Amino acid sequence: GAGVSQSPSNKVTEKGKDVELRCDPISGHTALYWYRQSLGQGLEFLIYFQGNSAPDKSGLPSDRFSAERTGGSVSTLTIQRTQQEDSAVYLCASSFDGGRANEQFFGPGTRLTVL
C-alpha cells in the first residue's frame, strides 16, 4: 500500500484479556516505531525497530507489553492481561531509516478500549 496501515482500527476487550495489534509499514522502510496516545495527550514512545538491530524497548511501560517485527516488515504489538489504563490509541510509524533526521510516516492507529 501507499502508506502505513494498522489493524484493527478499533479493538474493545475485557480486562485481563490479551490483544495483538498489527502494523504494516511502508515497503522499504527499515525503521518502525510504536507509540501510545492517551486521550488529549501527546505521543508516548513505546518501542523502536531498526533493521536487524536489537529493538529499543525502553519505552514499554511494563512487561505485559511486547512487540516483534517479522522479516523486517510487519510488526505486532502484544499487550497481555490488559488493564483499563491500557486504553489508548496505539500508533505505528515507519521511516526510511532511523537516522537522526528522518520523517516518520504514521498509520491511522488502533483505538484500544479495555472494559
Place this chain on the structure above:
Amino acid sequence: GESVGLHLPTLSVQEGDNSIINCAYSNSASDYFIWYKQESGKGPQFIIDIRSNMDKRQGQRVTVLLNKTVKHLSLQIAATQPGDSAVYFCAEKGGYNFNKFYFGSGTKLNVKP
C-alpha cells in the same frame, strides 16, 4: 528526563488570520525538531522540520522558528484556513537517545469561518 511542552492547549483564530503555535523543550542536546498535524481519527502528519543549526525554515504557508537560547520552537501558519483545524504537536529528537522522538501534548487549533 526529556520533556516537550506546549504553552497553550487550545488556540482559536479567525479564518484568514495568522496562527502561532508555541512549544518549549528542555533538552539542549536535541538537534532535530518536527511539527506534526493530527486531524481527528488520523495519525500525525509531517508538516515541517528544522535542524538545530538553523533558526528559521519556511514551507508552504508555514514557518518554523527555533530559538535555542530559550529552547523554544514555534509554528506560524499564514492565512489560516478551516482545513488547518487540527491538533499540532512538536517533537524533538537527539540528545542521549537519538532513536526517539519526544512529543509535546499538543495544541488544538480551531479556525472559525
